[in-house]
Amino acid sequence: MTRAADTRPGQAATKPLGFVTHDHEQCVDTALAAAQAHCEAEGLRFTPVRRAALEILLREHRAMGAYELLDRLHEAGFGAQPPVAYRALDFLLANGFVHKIERLNAFVACAHPGADHSPAFLICSKCDAVAEAESPRTRGTLGDAARAAGFRIERTVVEALGVCPACAERSGA
Amino acid sequence: MTRAADTRPGQAATKPLGFVTHDHEQCVDTALAAAQAHCEAEGLRFTPVRRAALEILLREHRAMGAYELLDRLHEAGFGAQPPVAYRALDFLLANGFVHKIERLNAFVACAHPGADHSPAFLICSKCDAVAEAESPRTRGTLGDAARAAGFRIERTVVEALGVCPACAERSGA
DNA sequence: ACAGGAAACGTTATATCATGACAAGAGCAG
DNA sequence: CTGCTCTTGTCATGATATAACGTTTCCTGT
Structure with missing residues (x-):
């Protein structure tokens, strides 16, 4: 509900991300900055745990289960209970920063930061x-x-x- | 847009199944017969528990969780443990008689029996x-x-x- | 008919994924 | 500063799915 509509077919999508190598450090930074900007623009709170969750998913660059993410968050000093991960994921999903892979019951950082797609x-x-x-x-x-x-x-x-x-x-x- | 399950001629041929009423008794019988025929042709074993599972899903005509299906199977005299339902579902899924709705973690009888789709x-x-x-x-x-x-x-x-x-x-x- | 093997069934136990409910802390508007 | 809302952390539980193993059923070759 917090995203503007920007539906447009046929962007640079002939090359699906994920099976190629690329400058990962930059792609993580870019996505984090984009998320932060989006939250500031929308008056959303990009809290430490939310940012950490997104950064973990971005760095891993693969589908990750909620409990695996939870482990990483806990290692980073956040809470150890499932709702910690699920709530961060809910926020990131709602704002399009991550997607859920239904087939795997797993989550992956969005590869097209900023674009409503x-x-x-x-x-x-x-x-x-x-x-x-x-x-x-x-x-x-x-x-x-x-x-x-x-x-x-x-x-x-x-x-x-x-x-x-x-x-x-x-x-x- | 072809549909086989609603065999009543001249009615609602362009609608996807599920949001319309129809002759359900016949649609169940037809689908069960089709499944049986397919199994015989392929040398597959359409065992009582598999048949019962399919019939339950066909009669309900909605997405059903594995545990709800398990309850029904148990009421019908079959085992009460999860693998009973999951194994029947595996068979029915593998042969296209039912589909899994990933989003709901639920299962629904196929509405196009026999068609490879x-x-x-x-x-x-x-x-x-x-x-x-x-x-x-x-x-x-x-x-x-x-x-x-x-x-x-x-x-x-x-x-x-x-x-x-x-x-x-x-x-x- | 019957022995051997593969598939199916039922069971116990456990793994994996997700949410409800509640108290305490953080940020902001009045 | 007060009251409000949102967020975080916790414990507890619910929901979904599979591993492993012994027994039964069915088919096949003899």
Whole structure:
């Protein structure tokens, strides 16, 4: 509810992040700064535990379970009980800084900081690696069916299961 | 947009199942018969507990948690422990007779018995009702991105969250 | 018919994921 | 400073899912 609408198809999304290497330090810093700016603009409290949670997810750059995140937060001096992690995640999810991978019951930092988008994920069934891509607007066919049924779509989860390049090479070669 | 489960001719052929009424007795029987035929053709064992699990999901015609299904199976004389339900569900999932709704951690009988398809679901955030639609082939845009990354897609989960007609009317009116 | 093997079933126990409820502290408007 | 709201931390519990193992069932080869 706190995000402005900025729906636009076809941004630079032909290369899903996640299966490539990149300047990670910078990508973490950029995302943290963007989150902080967003919170200041919206009057949200980017508290230490929230910031720490986001930083951990950004640094790991992979889907992480809530309890694993909780361990890291606890190591960093925060509380040790599940609600500590889940509440931070709730905040980050609500503001689009992280996404939940339903298939894995895990969470991943958003790869497109700042952009309001409809994410799609590529999930490797062998190693659970996750890459985020821009969602193809499912508004087309599915949207038609939904309208015909009187169903109002608010959000669409798209998760493609398959084999990532690394695992394909490992088993194929 | 093809539908097989609602076999009544001339009615609501463009609506995704789930938000419409229909001849349920017949739809259950048809689906059970189709499943049985499929198993016989494939040399699979359509055992009593598997059949019972499918029948329960078909009759309920809604997304059901594994433990709720387990209760029903137990009432029907089967074992009372979680693996009883999860193993039946594994079989039914593997053969396309039921689908898992990741978002709800729940299971629903397939609405297109016999058809090899890529389902998409409309999930009401207010009442958890679920309707199954044919998936718009997300192969297009997402498939391109996947290929570019060297990712081989095997299956795609599509779950649209929103408000069903009944809940929209209830809150809107 | 029957022995051997694979698959399925039921059980106990445990692992994993998530939330309810409540008290104490932090930040802000009046 | 006071009252209010939001946030944090805690304990406790609920909800979802799987591991491991012995027994039964079914199929197959003889």
